[in-house]
Amino acid sequence: MGEKRKMESDAKVLERVIESAARAAAPAAASTPAERAAWLRAAADALDAAAAELIPLAAKETHLPEAPRLRGELARTTFQLRLFGEVLSDGAFLGATIDHADPNWPMGPRPDIRRTVVPIGPTLVFAASNFPFAFSVAGGDTASALAAGAPVVLKAHPGHPELSERTGAVLRDALVGAGAPDGMFDVIHGVEAGVTALKDPRIAAAAFTGSVPGGRALFDIASSRPTPIPFYGELGSVNPVVVTPGAVKTRGEAVAKGFVGSFTLGTGQFCTKPGLLFLPEGHGLDDVLREAVAAVPGQPMLNDRIAGGFRDAVARLRGEPSVTVLAGPEPDGTRLRPTLVTLRGADFRAAGEAVRSECFGPSSIVVTYRDQEELRELLDELEPGLTATVHAEDAEVEDIRAILPALTRLAGRLLWNDWPTGVTVSWAQQHGGPYPATTAPTTTSVGTAAIERFLRPVAFQGFPDALLPPALQEANPWQLPRRTDGHRD
């Protein structure tokens, strides 16, 4: 693991970056969605063009394989920028709503009132370590904030500082080259700079992807400012998977192998890693699971700090008296091999925090349940997260219907006969959930709805048409979908 140059933005750099973002807020708010779509397309093209430089840099700093992983991740990242361009062209995100004056409105005469959204203002984005493209400098938080018209101050993750610098330069140059205001995007480095920026009154919102302790500390800072700001933190998730007796019987081996593939994918460094597998007692899959884990090659983690955290977490897991190790080396081993443990449902309920909180890395826990009733009790005990998954047969639909409310309480995304580690970027995606999955359960950080986090509604009452934003002008010059006098156009 190579020595990394420690980067810290000093006070002068930080002031320049934040002040530039603050100055960019007004011209950014005055830009049209079509202009911002062009900025995003230019950014995507520039990043694609820089792939030959950026991908080897990412591989060097993160130990992730170039192909297919990093290539695929960069493709995802530039696709995401372009998809937000489509959101801007579509225009529904503006929520344009028009109520004409109505002297007969039942609660009393109604003035002409029209509502749309404006950018929330300069936004601080904390990049994640585990996706050096898709959840980092040019990732989903950045893309959705820029699409909303909010200038972005990007706090780089220390895990890939050179990549962050270079990605930031490519992105900034492309945006400004396409007509975005100077200050629309810039990168800062260092914990202290990040915290100072988060406290700065010019920053109007923040987004974060990372650990529960780190995210909670920043959420607390954002919430305790003299002027608190929205803090969109995506923190931790256990991602339970329920397997029914029918699925075990019909295709138990395939499910077991799929599970091992999912929890070890990317060395288990995904926020959607399945951390709990609920199998019926007597499932008979222990040998299959053991063999599947043994077949996974040793892989490096993102950095030494994360590897150390994983070793500690595995040691705590193995220290639970009721836990049996199915596969995995002693925790003092130097090679990082996946770890899989198992325990009974009754023991799970009595066990400590180690079995029910996220462990970042290639480990997971098989919990055996006696019957449907015990399964539901176990689900009711879990803390919420990003995902909950079911593997079941079509004939078992009614059994699943009975636990669907319990699963819905648990997560922002429910999966059927699939694995949670793939997170597509689309219109219907939801990547969020109640705390500790996120600090903002009504929002998503992936998918087109992520733009909503950086928009603030404003209503105009009795305004002359010439002063209204185009989205609200009577003639509907942008031909937006609107709601007028309660009716969708």
Next chain:
Amino acid sequence: MGEKRKMESDAKVLERVIESAARAAAPAAASTPAERAAWLRAAADALDAAAAELIPLAAKETHLPEAPRLRGELARTTFQLRLFGEVLSDGAFLGATIDHADPNWPMGPRPDIRRTVVPIGPTLVFAASNFPFAFSVAGGDTASALAAGAPVVLKAHPGHPELSERTGAVLRDALVGAGAPDGMFDVIHGVEAGVTALKDPRIAAAAFTGSVPGGRALFDIASSRPTPIPFYGELGSVNPVVVTPGAVKTRGEAVAKGFVGSFTLGTGQFCTKPGLLFLPEGHGLDDVLREAVAAVPGQPMLNDRIAGGFRDAVARLRGEPSVTVLAGPEPDGTRLRPTLVTLRGADFRAAGEAVRSECFGPSSIVVTYRDQEELRELLDELEPGLTATVHAEDAEVEDIRAILPALTRLAGRLLWNDWPTGVTVSWAQQHGGPYPATTAPTTTSVGTAAIERFLRPVAFQGFPDALLPPALQEANPWQLPRRTDGHRD
């Protein structure tokens, strides 16, 4: 001012109410929008039918006049419940979005994924003092949470405890009578009970309307829970009004009288009271303003505590050396008369907090500005709020365009040649704004979009049609407006 019976919900009552709300969450989430619309209509009918009992009770506890004020407010309240019924029938609030599986999705094959919203869970609503119907027990927060399918624990305002008890009983009986689960709605009393409920892990969200100190204290509690929850606080607002030279020249007297009518309406006890009037230097309206204020009859405030707070605030205002009193008695007078002071723009910028924070009651401040440039500088200094208003002539549209970004930064609702104290309930209404207007600037507490605060998105990936919520089933049984594969239906 009559002696009020002090009400406090003891620990036993509180536990019963919260546990009932928690138990109601699952059946409420399983209810259909059509069922909830029927609950709300039944509630509205029952409240209308109880008007003869409730209105005199409200007048007794709040000193507000029965007609037109309290009658109009109850009409607004029941209209609001019915309007959320229309939101439920409309169905767009469900945000139903369907992305079919797509092997050619540019970032890689896409699974079938479908997104809608579910209720956020048991919600604690803190009632306001100043609108004993519309922002209290059966007010906007309650109506929008119930519409969303979130059970409501209502913390009554101590200013009208008997009315709260009676309104709560009527509302609860109507809801349960119409088929809502037991525990869908109940009332608690007392500061301690409210704080205990806010810390309870079964409570998933909270809403509040009231003062900045009170709201901030509760926001801090909500944010520092082991599991933080969304806290939708509507706190304070200065509500600046800008009058142009053209408006002074053409209709200065009418503007001055309209202003006095607005800041003294309801004894100045509105969160949208215009607290700052920017007039061009040499406006010549001082005499008109003085006479208009003198013509306002003395009125009681809601209660002695609020009246005491107002007297203190007026004393601080009069204590500012640069302030000249245009109208108003000495602050030690026993009758509550409106107070209007004035100061120059240059002095405003040097003056203290008393001239720039909300004063709850019938007082306001005239600030004179030298020119357009000073006006903009003054606006840039103000803290955000709920509204910002312009009085101008059509010929001055370009002058206003130049300050529109400054006004938009300041508020969630902008008004043209109108007064902010009327807040209609409609599809396009926006009652919110950056802190300290609210603790959640991306939301509104009035208008149909208020429902969004109590809904949480959930995506279903690869689910069999039979297990999907009706909103997401392929056949679209509820005939909802949906987005399918990126296209609006």
